Amino acid sequence: MTEEKKAHYGRFLRQFRRNQKAMIxxxxxxxxxxxxxxxxxxxxxxxxxxxxxxxxxxxxxxxxMGTDDLGRDILSRVMFGTQISLYVxxxxxxxxxIMGTTIGVVAGYYQxxxxxxxxxxxxxxxxxxxxxxxxxxxxxxxxSLNNVIIALALVYTPFIARVARSAALSVRNESYVxxxxxxxxxxxxxxxxxxxxxxxxPLLVQASINIAFTMLLEASLSFxxxxxxxxxxxxxxxxxxxWAFMGDAPWLVFFPALAIAIAVIGFNxxxxxxxxxxxxxxxxxx
Amino acid sequence: xxSTSTDPLxxxxxxRTEFRTEGGTVTAVNDVSFALEQGEVMGLVGESGAxxxxxxxxxxxxxxYPGEIVSGAVTFDGEDLLERTEKEMQGIRGNRIxxxxxxxxxxxxxxxTVGRQIIETIRLHQDVDKAEAREIAIESMREVxxxxxxxxxxxxxxxxxxxxxxxxxIAIGLACEPDLIIADEPTTALDVTTQAKILELLxxxxxxxxxxxxxxxxxxxxxxxxxxRVGVMYAGNLIETGRVEDVFEQPRHPYTRALIDxxxxxxxxxxxxxxxxxxxxxxxxxxxxxxxxxxxxHATEECRAGPDxxxxxxxxxxxxxxxxxxxxxxxDLSEPARNGTDERRQRTTTTxxxxxxNGLKKHFSAGDGFFGNLxxxxxxxxxxxxxxxxxxxxxxxxxxxxxxETLGLVGESGCGKSTVARTVMQLLExxxxxxxxxxxxxxELGSSEMRSLRQEMQIIFQDPKSSLNPRKTVxxxxxxxxKKHGIATGDEKRxxxxxxxxxxxxxxxxxxxxxxxxxxxxQQRIAIANALAVEPKLIVCDEPVSALDVSVQxxxxxxxxxxxxEFDLSYLFISHNISVxxxxxxxxxxxxxxxVAELGPTERVFSPPYHPYTESLLSAVPHSxxxxxxxxxxxxGTVPSPIDPPTGCSFHTRCPKKLDGTCEREEPxxxxxxxDGTHQISCHLSVDEMGEPRxxxxxxxxxx
Numbered sequence: 001m002t003e004e005k006k007a008h009y010g011r012f013l014r015q016f017r018r019n020q021k022a023m024i025x026x027x028x029x030x031x032x033x034x035x036x037x038x039x040x041x042x043x044x045x046x047x048x049x050x051x052x053x054x055x056x057x058x059x060x061x062x063x064x065m066g067t068d069d070l071g072r073d074i075l076s077r078v079m080f081g082t083q084i085s086l087y088v089x090x091x092x093x094x095x096x097x098i099m100g101t102t103i104g105v106v107a108g109y110y111q112x113x114x115x116x117x118x119x120x121x122x123x124x125x126x127x128x129x130x131x132x133x134x135x136x137x138x139x140x141x142x143x144s145l146n147n148v149i150i151a152l153a154l155v156y157t158p159f160i161a162r163v164a165r166s167a168a169l170s171v172r173n174e175s176y177v178x179x180x181x182x183x184x185x186x187x188x189x190x191x192x193x194x195x196x197x198x199x200x201x202p203l204l205v206q207a208s209i210n211i212a213f214t215m216l217l218e219a220s221l222s223f224x225x226x227x228x229x230x231x232x233x234x235x236x237x238x239x240x241x242x243w244a245f246m247g248d249a250p251w252l253v254f255f256p257a258l259a260i261a262i263a264v265i266g267f268n269x270x271x272x273x274x275x276x277x278x279x280x281x282x283x284x285x286x
Numbered sequence: 287x288x289s290t291s292t293d294p295l296x297x298x299x300x301x302r303t304e305f306r307t308e309g310g311t312v313t314a315v316n317d318v319s320f321a322l323e324q325g326e327v328m329g330l331v332g333e334s335g336a337x338x339x340x341x342x343x344x345x346x347x348x349x350x351y352p353g354e355i356v357s358g359a360v361t362f363d364g365e366d367l368l369e370r371t372e373k374e375m376q377g378i379r380g381n382r383i384x385x386x387x388x389x390x391x392x393x394x395x396x397x398x399t400v401g402r403q404i405i406e407t408i409r410l411h412q413d414v415d416k417a418e419a420r421e422i423a424i425e426s427m428r429e430v431x432x433x434x435x436x437x438x439x440x441x442x443x444x445x446x447x448x449x450x451x452x453x454x455x456i457a458i459g460l461a462c463e464p465d466l467i468i469a470d471e472p473t474t475a476l477d478v479t480t481q482a483k484i485l486e487l488l489x490x491x492x493x494x495x496x497x498x499x500x501x502x503x504x505x506x507x508x509x510x511x512x513x514x515r516v517g518v519m520y521a522g523n524l525i526e527t528g529r530v531e532d533v534f535e536q537p538r539h540p541y542t543r544a545l546i547d548x549x550x551x552x553x554x555x556x557x558x559x560x561x562x563x564x565x566x567x568x569x570x571x572x573x574x575x576x577x578x579x580x581x582x583x584h585a586t587e588e589c590r591a592g593p594d595x596x597x598x599x600x601x602x603x604x605x606x607x608x609x610x611x612x613x614x615x616x617x618d619l620s621e622p623a624r625n626g627t628d629e630r631r632q633r634t635t636t637t638x639x640x641x642x643x644n645g646l647k648k649h650f651s652a653g654d655g656f657f658g659n660l661x662x663x664x665x666x667x668x669x670x671x672x673x674x675x676x677x678x679x680x681x682x683x684x685x686x687x688x689x690x691e692t693l694g695l696v697g698e699s700g701c702g703k704s705t706v707a708r709t710v711m712q713l714l715e716x717x718x719x720x721x722x723x724x725x726x727x728x729x730e731l732g733s734s735e736m737r738s739l740r741q742e743m744q745i746i747f748q749d750p751k752s753s754l755n756p757r758k759t760v761x762x763x764x765x766x767x768x769k770k771h772g773i774a775t776g777d778e779k780r781x782x783x784x785x786x787x788x789x790x791x792x793x794x795x796x797x798x799x800x801x802x803x804x805x806x807x808x809q810q811r812i813a814i815a816n817a818l819a820v821e822p823k824l825i826v827c828d829e830p831v832s833a834l835d836v837s838v839q840x841x842x843x844x845x846x847x848x849x850x851x852e853f854d855l856s857y858l859f860i861s862h863n864i865s866v867x868x869x870x871x872x873x874x875x876x877x878x879x880x881x882v883a884e885l886g887p888t889e890r891v892f893s894p895p896y897h898p899y900t901e902s903l904l905s906a907v908p909h910s911x912x913x914x915x916x917x918x919x920x921x922x923g924t925v926p927s928p929i930d931p932p933t934g935c936s937f938h939t940r941c942p943k944k945l946d947g948t949c950e951r952e953e954p955x956x957x958x959x960x961x962d963g964t965h966q967i968s969c970h971l972s973v974d975e976m977g978e979p980r981x982x983x984x985x986x987x988x989x990x
Contacts, residue, residue: 175753176763179813181713183767183820184740197757 015277022273025208028266036082045073047080047233056249066251068242074251077233078259084234085263088149088218093211095153096160101196101203103157104164109172109191119165122158130155134217135226143226151221152214163206167199174198202275209271212264219260235260293364294321295498296345296466301358303337303344310570314340314353316522319597322466325496329509329530331545332519333835335566338502341519342468345500346383347375363465381411384459388471390451394443400454401439404461411462426457429494430487447924449480456487460495470502477698477862479921482906485512486920504835506549507908510534518542521566521577523594528607534911536620538600538609540582543619548840549910550869558847559869560622561840565805576612584613640856641687641710641824646719648702648709649676652929678928679705681880682719684956687824692850692857694871694888696864696903700925702880703860707826710858711743712736724823741771744817748829750809754801760787760812761797767820786815790845807838814845818853826858831866843870864907868892873964876900879936880928882956886965895959895976897967898943935970945970 016022035042045063051071059066065074103122107115125133137151171177172195180190219236221227228234230241235256242252303315315337322328330338343349345360347367360367362383367375379385387393394403404423408414414422420439427435430453443451452472459467469488473481489512492499501513509516510530517527518539526539537543547560564581567573576595579585589595589612597610611617652675680702687693695703708714710721712728721728726739747753754763764783768774774782784794790811801809810830817825827846831839847870850857861867867874867888874891876884876899884897891900902919921940926932932939938949948970956968959976969976 174755175747175749176755178708178713179745179747179753179816182711182740182743182745183770184737185770186737194755198755 012277016273019273019277021269022277025266025269025271025273028262029270032082032086032263032266035079036086039076039079039083043073043076043079045076047072047076048231056245056252058249059251065255066249068238068252069245069249074238074255077238078235078255080233081235081238081256081259082263084145084228084232085215085218085260088145088152089211089215089263089267092149092152092214092218093156093207095149096156096210096214097203097207099153100157100160101164101199104161104166105168105191105196105199107161108165108168109187109195111169111172115165118161122161125154126158126162130213130217131220134221135224138221138226143229145228145232148218148221148227152217155217156210156214159210160203160206163202164199167202168195171195171198205271205275207271208267208274212267212271215263215267216260293361295324295326295363296500297321297359297361298341298345299359299361301341301344301360302356303340303349303353304356305353307352307570312569313522313572314569315344316594317358318519318522318524320517320524320527322498322500324465325492325498326515327492327499327501327513329501329503329513329516330519331503331506331509331516333504333545333566333837335521335569336519337522338519339470342385342470342500342502345468346379346385347372348379377411380407380459381462382464383466383468384462384464386452386455386459386467386469386472389475390448390455391475393455394451396443399440399442400446404439404454404458407458408461422461423457426461427454429460429491430454430457432457447480448476449483449924452476452480452484453487456484456491460491460497463495464497466498466500468500468502471504472501473508474503474505478864478906479698479902480924481508481908482918483920485908486918488512505908506534506546506836506910510910511908518545521569521572523577523610524597525578525610526608527597528609532607538607538614538617538619539578539611540584540617540619541578543622544581545836546910547622548836550840550843550865551910558844559840561844562837563841565807565835565838576610584617586613588612638689639686640689640691640724641858642720642722643686643706643710644684644720644722646680646683646706646709646721647678647717648680648705648714649678649717651675652677675929678880678931680709681928681931683875683877683880683882685875685882685885687856687858689823689856690850690854691873692859692871694867694874695858695860695877696862696867696874697877698862698903698925700928701877702928703877704828706877707745707828707858707860711745711826713745738771741767741820742822743824743826744820744822745826745828746810746813746817746830749833750806750813751801753813754809754816756801759798759800763801763812764816764819767816771820773820783815783819786818787812789849790815790818791841805838807834807841810834810838810842811845814842814849818849821853822855824856824858826860828860829862830859832861832863839866846870864892864903876903879925879931881936882966882968883937884967885956886967890960890965895967895973897969897976898941898971899937902942935968943971943975 049072051067054067054071055069057063057067063073063075065078067073068077103118107118134151134155137154138147141147141150177190177194180194218227219234219239222234222236223240225240228237230237238256239253242249242256245252298321299319301315301318302313305312305314318337318341320328330341332338340349340353344355345367347355349355355368358368362378367378370378394400401420401423404426405416405419408419408422409416412419424435424439427439432438432450432453443454446454472488473484476484485508488499491497501509503509513530515527516530516533517524518533518541519525520541526533526537526542533542534546537546544560544562548562550559562581567577567580573580573590575590575592576582576585579589582589595610595612597608599606599608600614683706685693695706697703705714709716712721716729719729723739723743728736728739731739761780761783764786765779768779768782780797783797787796788794792808792811801812804812830846831842834842843866846857849855859867859871871888873886874888875882876891876897878899883899884891892904896904902921905919919942921942923940926936926939934950934952935941935954938944941949952970954968954970956966958966959973967976
């Protein structure tokens with residue numbers, strides 16, 4: 001069994017390595033993860049230490065990205081901000097995956113009334129602009145990091161559910177599902193052991209693209225003051241606070257914005273690359 | 287059109303087409319040479335992967351990426367097509383050489399009227415205005431016998447049936463008066479009665495127009511009924527060519543012989559089918575010497591070395607046959623190879639019934655959703671009424687299957703045979719009717735009782751690839767049923783799986799492989815092992831060999847027959863292929879439009895007296911003996927919609943023996959026509975009338 005799995009896996013890796021988009025995306029994300037993990041070690045300054053005399057310093061050797069209006073080192077703050085962004089991104093998308101996949105696969109498997117009911121509810125959620133829905137949820141729950149994660153997970157559940165449903169619909173028509181029913185399997189076994197493993201490809205792609213959006217949305221919420229609360233460094237919050245000083249000290253906004261852009265590009269590239277690699281016309285799904 | 291000359295219309299010389307894929311170079315067509323005379327019909331036969339379609343697309347220079355014609359010459363009417371520019375080829379394709387594609391359902395653009403699609407082709411190649419092109423289009427539609435072409439020309443493809451769409455495609459092909467028609471499996475996607483009509487049309491056209499046809503097919507019956515000459519392909523090589531009669535009566539290549547012997551015939555009773563061992567070699571790793579040597583009973587050491595044998599004329603024969611076999615001169619292959627006797631398999635079946643189905647009905651709601659099946663109709667009184675519409679897929683079917691017996695369900699697509707199988711197994715909930723399995727009333731059981739009974743009845747599907755979960759190993763797939771029903775666990779389970787794999791002709795070591803590592807025939811063996819794993823009493827076989835090549839089909843049919851005796855199984859065997867049903871079934875039910883038209887022991891159903899539908903089905907099967915031109919009964923029109931089935935006998939709209947009056951009004955019952963009541967026919971005709979051959983003209987008879 002292990003031999004076989006190795007061969008299967010080896011082919012996937014070969015294809016993945018040959019895909020430039022996926023590799024660049026993966027490198028960017030690896031860089032971000034390392035930064036987040038080792039931020040306390042590699043950050044040159046304490047991200048929360050204010051130093052009023054050194055406020056709004058332009059980028060220099062001492063402060064490669066300059067300092068903000070309270071004299072805090074922006075490079076250090078961006079590094080620590082990576083922790084928040086990745087944490088929010090991964091946790092919220094994981095929660096969205098669990099909810100969305102369950103809803104989507106159940107809807108796709110049962111079809112009929114259950115499908116109609118679940119998917120119309122998802123459509124209703126999708127009809128709100130994501131930012132508006134997230135704002136409403138956070139406003140109701142009161143702003144905090146955990147509530148931001150809950151809001152983001154809820155906002156992105158329907159996107160995952162739609163992909164999961166369409167994948168489940170096509171797997172539902174395969175004879176091996178009918179064979180499982182004919183064998184007397186329970187619905188739960190069929191949904192989670194027969195249908196779900198065959199829907200993983202498109203779901204992975206959807207998740208890695210959506211994680212970029214959740215990071216953007218987290219930044220937006222923080223920018224609006226409803227996300228992470230100061231003095232915790234978050235990219236969105238940094239842009240929010242630097243906004244007032246755009247004219248004199250553009251680096252206050254530029255560097256956190258650049259960090260967001262890089263992270264979003266990284267996840268998008270990985271998602272696009274994964275889609276190419278996992279494409280049914282490619283070799284991996286046979 | 288064509289300059290008169292004595293040269294052949296088309297000659298292909300040493301054509302070689304390769305596909306450069308990631309896994310290596312695949313030589314799809316390997317040194318193929320043949321010639322086609324003006325007015326001749328040549329067949330190219332072979333199993334899937336033999337290279338016949340690639341040969342055809344190479345002639346048209348339509349090889350998709352990453353394919354490439356590496357060497358050779360294709361001379362058409364004196365010019366080498368491989369030297370033409372793409373622009374010049376566009377002037378030839380669809381004009382002088384046309385292609386009739388395989389699947390009529392997807393080959394027409396659904397948003398354009400059929401007229402526009404024909405006219406477009408005409409105006410592309412001929413300098414005529416719209417009105418003239420329309421005239422030509424109507425004329426060619428008339429030529430392919432589409433009724434009422436003036437009005438049907440403005441209809442959309444979805445308003446045509448499958449057979450009619452294939453006619454439209456032929457009309458498009460004919461509109462520019464081509465010299466050569468390449469027909470790529472033109473009838474594979476069609477039912478036998480429709481196939482018979484299309485083959486008849488192609489034969490007519492060839493006589494009227496003198497057009498040459500290159501017929502690509504896997505069906506030897508089609509070749510025998512339409513072609514003058516035939517080329518047999520195997521793993522990229524053309525291995526035998528010759529006149530159809532010569533090749534069928536005295537094949538010179540062992541593969542040709544095996545191919546002919548593997549096909550169950552409608553009128554032979556064989557104990558076992560001849561079957562070739564193994565399957566076609568991997569095109570990426572062809573063996574040295576003859577590609578067929580590994581499966582050939584006559585192969586010697588010489589065959590397994592050196593290059594592929596060349597296609598050469600047979601020295602000791604007067605015919606123009608050519609064969610690519612080193613031993614052609616020493617072998618006499620005029621007698622069919624057989625294993626077993628010519629006797630029909632002697633079966634002892636009990637009269638104890640295992641499955642009993644009474645008045646089974648399954649109606650699907652027509653249209654989507656809650657309101658989708660509502661339709662507004664005007665009643666006789668003139669008022670409007672709202673009606674729910676249902677597709678009556680199965681409409682009152684009764685039969686029994688005894689222990690150890692095989693019951694066949696035959697019929698054309700849409701007759702409800704697969705729905706019967708799924709409803710019997712309670713995979714679909716029946717609308718009405720009773721199903722007793724081994725004494726248990728399945729229609730009354732709760733879901734948990736049903737689940738434990740499922741162990742006793744298993745199903746084998748048409749598409750073996752789709753019936754195995756690609757993410758599980760063979761051992762996990764087969765072992766699941768054993769674990770689920772508490773038959774075996776742990777090491778015992780593993781050794782049982784290995785035993786089963788060996789029993790169905792695989793190796794014990796295959797237990798840890800994934801389904802995609804097997805060929806189609808091997809996957810079907812895994813599916814059979816999977817069904818056997820839970821020790822069932824009944825196996826429903828839903829078209830188990832339709833997706834397989836003929837040589838593999840014979841292996842699977844033999845395997846099914848062997849395990850039946852060994853494990854004391856009953857089969858409900860569903861197939862559209864009458865020859866296969868005749869070969870394997872003890873009793874047969876012929877279905878038409880959701881009802882059973884005829885039911886009885888196989889030999890009695892397939893001999894007079896017949897239900898008129900059975901008779902026409904039998905006559906439509908193309909025989910693989912070229913000298914036999916059967917008296918075909920071509921059915922009028924198409925199968926009516928199961929939403930509004932005809933009144934009375936549902937077959938009366940197409941029946942060549944219809945009695946005016948009675949058949950439209952009264953529905954015939956399924957009545958016994960012989961003493962012991964085992965042979966039942968649902969028809970108003972008397973037994974004598976059903977027995978006599980149909981009137982010469984084929985006209986409906988006026989007097990009852």
